Amino acid sequence: MNVPIALAALQKQAAEPARLREIPYNYPSFSDREIVIRLLGSASWDVLDQLRKERRTGRSARMLYEVLGDIWVVQRNPYLQDDLLDNPARRKLLVEALHHRLAEIEKRRTPADDAGRDRLVGELVVAARRAVTEFDAKFEQATQLRRQIQRTLGRLTAKDNIKFDGLSRVSHVTDATDWRVEYPFVVLTPDTEVEMAGLVKGCIELGLTIIPRGGGTGYTGGAIPLTWKSVVINTEKLEAMTEVEMRRLPGMDSEVGTVWTEAGVVTQRVADAAERAGFVFAVDPTSAEASCIGGNIAMNAGGKKAVLWGTALDNLASWRMVTPDAQWLEVTRLDHNMGKIHDVETATFELQYFEADGKTPVRTETLAIPGKTFRKEGLGKDVTDKFLSGLPGIQKEGCDGLITSARWVVHRMPSTRAPCAWSSSATPRTRCPASSRSRTTCSPSKNARACCWPASNTWTTVT
Numbered sequence: 001m002n003v004p005i006a007l008a009a010l011q012k013q014a015a016e017p018a019r020l021r022e023i024p025y026n027y028p029s030f031s032d033r034e035i036v037i038r039l040l041g042s043a044s045w046d047v048l049d050q051l052r053k054e055r056r057t058g059r060s061a062r063m064l065y066e067v068l069g070d071i072w073v074v075q076r077n078p079y080l081q082d083d084l085l086d087n088p089a090r091r092k093l094l095v096e097a098l099h100h101r102l103a104e105i106e107k108r109r110t111p112a113d114d115a116g117r118d119r120l121v122g123e124l125v126v127a128a129r130r131a132v133t134e135f136d137a138k139f140e141q142a143t144q145l146r147r148q149i150q151r152t153l154g155r156l157t158a159k160d161n162i163k164f165d166g167l168s169r170v171s172h173v174t175d176a177t178d179w180r181v182e183y184p185f186v187v188l189t190p191d192t193e194v195e196m197a198g199l200v201k202g203c204i205e206l207g208l209t210i211i212p213r214g215g216g217t218g219y220t221g222g223a224i225p226l227t228w229k230s231v232v233i234n235t236e237k238l239e240a241m242t243e244v245e246m247r248r249l250p251g252m253d254s255e256v257g258t259v260w261t262e263a264g265v266v267t268q269r270v271a272d273a274a275e276r277a278g279f280v281f282a283v284d285p286t287s288a289e290a291s292c293i294g295g296n297i298a299m300n301a302g303g304k305k306a307v308l309w310g311t312a313l314d315n316l317a318s319w320r321m322v323t324p325d326a327q328w329l330e331v332t333r334l335d336h337n338m339g340k341i342h343d344v345e346t347a348t349f350e351l352q353y354f355e356a357d358g359k360t361p362v363r364t365e366t367l368a369i370p371g372k373t374f375r376k377e378g379l380g381k382d383v384t385d386k387f388l389s390g391l392p393g394i395q396k397e398g399c400d401g402l403i404t405s406a407r408w409v410v411h412r413m414p415s416t417r418a419p420c421a422w423s424s425s426a427t428p429r430t431r432c433p434a435s436s437r438s439r440t441t442c443s444p445s446k447n448a449r450a451c452c453w454p455a456s457n458t459w460t461t462v463t
């Protein structure tokens with residue numbers, strides 16, 4: 001409940017509505033101050049602020065704001081940008097109109113009245129003219145860069161995986177934070193893992209800032225472009241995966257359940273595969289129906305099951321990534337403890353680097369990290385230390401490379417039920433035989449044995 005407002009105060013407010021934003025079309029999450037600084041520079045904001053305080057800005061100030069608003073609305077709207085890129089004549093008219101308005105401000109200058117103030121207005125007009133020229137030139141630059149990107153990357157992926165259209169750019173401007181800074185210049189949606197090294201190399205050569213992206217559910221803004229010359233590499237088509245495969249991992253005595261997935265696989269699909277085989281996938285963020293494996297590794301995601309088996313970090317057997325030098329890097333955990341990584345004295349990883357062809361070895365390194373350094377004592381999830389003793393990929397939010405695939409360990413849920421008493425004579429069925437309802441009995445089936453649990457009175461398959 002609010003304190004009642006006196007009627008007189010309300011009437012006063014109605015008579016003098018305060019305009020929070022004077023620049024037209026300024027609806028997004030930027031203040032007028034930020035827009036002026038972005039378009040004209042911070043010195044211009046100081047000048048403008050000084051003139052505004054004098055409250056004598058009037059028509060000229062409004063015209064300046066209109067010029068900034070027109071530039072701003074185009075910069076914030078990829079559909080308008082596309083339209084102006086496709087229609088040079090329309091663009092020319094817009095730029096002429098902007099210059100015309102600045103000329104009108106010039107005409108209204110009165111140096112004889114107040115030379116100091118006039119000098120400040122002159123500085124603003126010069127800065128605004130520069131902004132209009134840059135705005136115009138940006139279209140030519142964009143046209144050239146689009147051509148270069150198509151030429152360079154078009155040799156490495158299908159042409160329609162290179163997306164400049166408004167919808168693709170709008171869809172990749174933000175993540176779950178809803179923070180928006182810059183639209184990506186281009187969005188790539190490669191079809192296969194093998195394309196990735198070449199694309200990373202090509203993007204670096206083109207001077208683009210690379211942002212890998214999974215489901216866009218990140219809460220730290222890691223997938224948000226901060227510069228106009230950025231490329232988002234969307235991994236959504238990398239969705240190959242296996243069912244649970246029993247594997248003897250390096251340094252282990254026996255086989256354990258594992259699942260191999262590409263980076264774009266939705267987290268829940270891995271949990272489903274594990275469940276189908278009677279296992280549990282420990283990485284279970286609440287966003288599991290939307291987040292992807294690559295994002296899970298890059299954010300070291302975890303959920304409720306972190307209490308039992310830790311987060312992504314603890315459950316990776318190996319992963320593959322492309323470094324910013326466009327080399328392939330395969331990271332393999334040795335002597336996996338099938339539990340929380342901070343419980344081991346030393347966690348050891350083998351790092352194998354290959355050329356962009358994926359075959360020519362470059363070097364191999366071993367990284368031995370004391371287990372207790374992975375997270376602060378008592379914490380199941382701790383993402384504060386991004387460096388993690390230099391362990392690549394994990395918790396780096398895409399800054400040190402692009403993760404393309406991974407092999408995970410999966411677990412058996414610890415049972416609180418009575419131990420299974422093996423009985424070779426019994427046959428699997430859906431309901432327990434009456435004779436076994438008071439105790440646990442088991443029977444062999446094709447690949448597994450089925451147990452009758454008294455608590456549920458049903459047969460359950462255990463492998």
Ligand SMILES: Cc1cc2nc3c(=O)[nH]c(=O)nc-3n(C[C@H](O)[C@H](O)[C@H](O)COP(=O)(O)OP(=O)(O)OC[C@H]3O[C@@H](n4cnc5c(N)ncnc54)[C@H](O)[C@@H]3O)c2cc1C
Nearest residue numbers: 214215216217218222285286287292294295301302398403
């Ligand atoms: C409703 C909701 C609930 C959530 N619950 C949890 C939770 O319980 N536990 C938890 O840990 N998190 C949770 N999160 C946060 C988020 O879902 C996770 O961090 C998830 O791992 C992000 O995955 P993503 O595919 O959506 O990544 P994105 O948002 O696409 O990207 C996140 C970061 O990872 C990088 N990245 C993505 N893919 C790759 C790749 N292939 N290679 C390299 N870098 C890459 C991006 O550049 C970015 O920096 C939640 C988020 C939401 C919206």
